[in-house]
Amino acid sequence: MTDDKRNFAGKTAFITGGVNGIGFGIARALAMGGMDLILTYRKGQDRDEAAGWLADQGLPPARFVHLDVTDRDRFAQVAAEVGKVHVLVNNAGVSVFGPTDEASYADYDWIMGVNFGGVVNGLVSFLPGMKAHGEGGHVVNVASMAAYLSGPQAGIYTASKFAVRGLTESLRYNLAPHGIGVSLMCPGLTRTNAWTSALKRPDGFGDSGFAPVDAGELEQFGTAFDFGMDPLEVGRKTLAGMIANKGLILTHGEFAEDFAEIYQTSLNALPQEEIPEGRLHIERLRRAGNKAASQGNLVGLNDLT
Template identity: 40%
Template sequence: MQDLQGKTAFVTGGASGIGLGIAKALLGAGMNLTIADIRQDHLDEAVAELGGGERVLAIRLDVTDREAFAAAADRAEAKFGKIHLLCNNAGVAVVGPTDLATYADWDWVMGVNVGGTINGIVTILPRILAHGEGGHIVNTASMSALVPAAGTTIYSSGKAAVVSMMECMRPELEARGVICSAFCPGAVQSNIAEAGKTRPEELSATGYAEADKRRQSGDQFFHLYQTKEEVGQRVLRGIMNDELYILTHSEFLDGVRERGEATTAAVQTHLPESEEYKRTFAILFRNPAIADEIGRQNALRADQLSEISAA
């Protein structure tokens, strides 16, 4: 999706952190912008920081509320017309030993990170397809989806799910004019550690109270993290390039490579293949969108190296 000028983006969790960084980049690219967020104070601050005037619509939204999501999309269309870009960015997290997790911990994180993403797709994808002008969906996942670490079971499981959504939807929707991308950032300067402040009372029973306290005091590491502006520009480039995987940090190369090598090594190549099975169910054995992404990323890398050499 290269022509962004005058089109409309809908960004959940758009009032702070990664979402605000994405919003700033999209606004700078000429888009009209709807930012939806559960915190009114963050929305007020974001509107002031964005300075977009009538090109920005701020809506308080709990992404787990399906009726409210539909009403927010209606408001965006009433103000700007058609929605072209959906960024499912709203997210929360708990971390710690899996055996400490309660049902409420699972339900809260999955409800927002997976359920909220589902609600965005079910609400807005039909609207994009209906106007026929093409569009783009970006799911904010995490490098934890690709290089999962001990102590992040709930968070990483949910983020892996939203990556898979994009991998499945990309070959299904690209021919219909809708590009799907999985955004997998590493550490970013955000306030996700404060997400517990908006945790519903009915889901408040947590096994991670002490871990949450430690996370909220972890801003001494912010100098190691990318800024919201850096990741916002990275998402913008990913959208412009139609990338399936939008990654941010080079430090994860070994982990990504090892996962690929481990799964490749686990394939039972000593067993005979059934050609009939492969022909009958060919769609199961290879995702063309992933194969295409190899060529796309190699071309982008060649362009980067050429620019560096020219400089």
């Protein structure tokens, strides 16, 4: 898909977890860019504070929707009720950490259910309407730098973000023919209270394999977030990426060393050997298919052999 400049003023954006943290940073940037907002929330206090900020800035009021992103029935109901949506921002997530080798099924089900399942539910609920109205639009799936960088305490969280990355990169090809752009947005350290997620564990996922939360240790971990980027800056960079129709939006610049290592490690892992022409031919077809899809053409399995 080409990087054509697009104007979203007057369009409607639906943002999950849009009343605090990165979600509200994106919401503020889109509102200041002239967009109408539909924001989902879990806590009334967050909703009220978001409404107050918009009013104080003289911006139009948002529509607020109470939603648990793991609730598929409620998601479908909301999609049917809110009317036309042009921009879908799948943002809601949980930041929960612990040694992966000690994780229980409940740990996997909760973290993957929110961070990956919530994205899936947003797509399944809203994409039919976005394609049907024929006015184009954009999908932003918020992941994390954990979509590229793994760590010993973030195995399930990292898996969820890697999954969002792969889904988003593939979806971009699928939606190009419909005039709908798709971006993977991977923020780094941001000034939010994401570190409190472990304190909000639902009762249904209480059988954790991780050690009980140590409040003091968690609060110390939370001090790192004080050094983070302002969520509004993350939001402004997200909007700029949408306007430029970027497939990948990276908001933080401090990861060049990591990407260089990933690149070099990947190249070094490739065997240095002669490759049969048949395999080379198939990979050329794959690359050509991806290029054609990015330019808005439909690509089927028959195009790949």
